[in-house]
Amino acid sequence: MSKADQLFVSMCKDILDHGTTTEGEKVRPRWEDGFPAYTIKNFGVTNRYDLREEFPALTLRRTALKSAMDEILWIYQKKSNNINDLNSHIWDQWADESGSIGKAYGYQIAQKSSYREGEFDQMDRVLYDLEHTPFSRRIMTNMYTFADLHEMNLYPCAYSVTYNVTQGEGDEKPVLNMVLMQRSQDILAANNWNVCQYAILLMMVARHVDMVAGELLHVIVDAHIYDRHVDIVRELIERPQYPAPRVSLNPNVQNFYDFTIDDLIVEDYNHGPQVKNIPIAV
Ligand SMILES: Nc1nc(=O)c2c([nH]1)NC[C@@H]1CN(c3ccc(C(=O)N[C@@H](CCC(=O)O)C(=O)O)cc3)CN21
Numbered sequence: 001m002s003k004a005d006q007l008f009v010s011m012c013k014d015i016l017d018h019g020t021t022t023e024g025e026k027v028r029p030r031w032e033d034g035f036p037a038y039t040i041k042n043f044g045v046t047n048r049y050d051l052r053e054e055f056p057a058l059t060l061r062r063t064a065l066k067s068a069m070d071e072i073l074w075i076y077q078k079k080s081n082n083i084n085d086l087n088s089h090i091w092d093q094w095a096d097e098s099g100s101i102g103k104a105y106g107y108q109i110a111q112k113s114s115y116r117e118g119e120f121d122q123m124d125r126v127l128y129d130l131e132h133t134p135f136s137r138r139i140m141t142n143m144y145t146f147a148d149l150h151e152m153n154l155y156p157c158a159y160s161v162t163y164n165v166t167q168g169e170g171d172e173k174p175v176l177n178m179v180l181m182q183r184s185q186d187i188l189a190a191n192n193w194n195v196c197q198y199a200i201l202l203m204m205v206a207r208h209v210d211m212v213a214g215e216l217l218h219v220i221v222d223a224h225i226y227d228r229h230v231d232i233v234r235e236l237i238e239r240p241q242y243p244a245p246r247v248s249l250n251p252n253v254q255n256f257y258d259f260t261i262d263d264l265i266v267e268d269y270n271h272g273p274q275v276k277n278i279p280i281a282v
C-alpha cells in the first residue's frame with residue numbers, strides 16, 4: 001500500500017468528518033456557472049513523506065507526474081510566468097491575452113537580489129548555498145511578495161520552500177530535506193499534484209548537489225474540499241490501494257538546469273481509474 005494513499009485517505013476523512021464549512025460566507029472562488037465555490041476545510045494539516053522509503057504518488061487514481069514535473073520546471077527552472085512555456089492547460093483560465101499570469105510563480109523565482117558574493121536569483125542562490133554552506137539554515141525560496149500581489153492573477157498557494165540538510169552517523173551522503181509551505185490547498189484537484197511536484201523538485205536539487213533526497217514536510221494552512229468535489233472524494237477514498245510506483249531521475253543528468261520531463265522514469269505505477277472532468281473553481 002502506498003503511504004501517500006494512507007495519508008490522503010486519513011486527511012480526507014478528517015476534513016469530511018471534522019471540518020468546518022464556508023457555506024453562506026463571503027468567498028472569492030466561483031464555479032463555471034457563477035455559483036460561489038464553498039468548501040469544507042481543516043485548518044493546519046501537516047504531512048511528512050520520506051523519499052528514501054517511497055515516492056509519494058497516489059494510487060487511488062493516477063497523478064499526471066510528467067505534467068506535474070512540467071509545471072515545476074516552468075516555475076523553478078524556466079522561471080516563467082507565461083502559459084506559452086507550459087505544456088498543460090491548467091493555468092489557462094488565469095492568464096491574460098499575452099499568456100501571462102502576472103508577477104507570480106516563475107517571475108518571482110527569477111528576481112535577483114544582491115548578496116556579498118554578487119547577484120543571484122532565488123533558485124541560483126539555493127543551489128549556491130547548498131554547495132557552499134549546506135548546513136546553513138537560511139536556504140529558501142519565497143514567492144509571496146506583498147508589493148507585487150496586485151499584479152498576480154492568483155496569489156501563490158504553494159508559496160515557500162525551505163531546504164535543510166542533515167547528515168546522520170552512517171549516512172554516506174548528506175540528506176536534503178524540504179518544507180513546503182502552502183497557504184491554501186484544493187485537496188482533490190491539487191494535493192497529490194503539489195506533493196509529487198515538490199518531491200520531484202527535491203530529487204532534482206539533491207542530484208545537482210550530490211545529496212540524497214530525504215523528507216518532504218508539507219504544511220497546509222487551509223486544507224479544503226470544494227462542495228462539488230465531496231462525492232468524488234467519498235468514492236475515491238474507498239478505492240483499492242496499490243504499492244507506490246518507483247520514480248527516479250535519469251542517472252546521466254546531474255545539473256538542475258538540464259532536466260526535462262523525459263528524465264523522469266516512472267515504473268510499476270498501478271492505479272485506479274482516472275476521475276474525468278474534475279470541475280476547477282476559478
Ligand atoms: N480551485 C483551484 N484548484 C487548483 O488546484 C488550482 C487552481 N484553482 N488554480 C491554479 C492552479 C491550477 N491547478 C491545477 C488545475 C488542474 C489540475 C488537473 O486537472 N490535473 C489533472 C491532470 C492534468 C494533465 O494531465 O495535464 C489531474 O488529473 O490531476 C491540476 C492542477 C492547481 N491550481
Ligand SMILES: O=c1ccn([C@H]2C[C@H](O)[C@@H](COP(=O)(O)O)O2)c(=O)[nH]1
Pocket residue numbers: 028029154155157158184185186187190191194
Ligand atoms: O498549486 C496550487 C495552486 C492552487 N491551488 C488551489 C487552492 C485554492 O483552492 C485555489 C486558490 O484560491 P485562493 O482563494 O487564492 O486560496 O487554488 C492549489 O491547491 N495548489
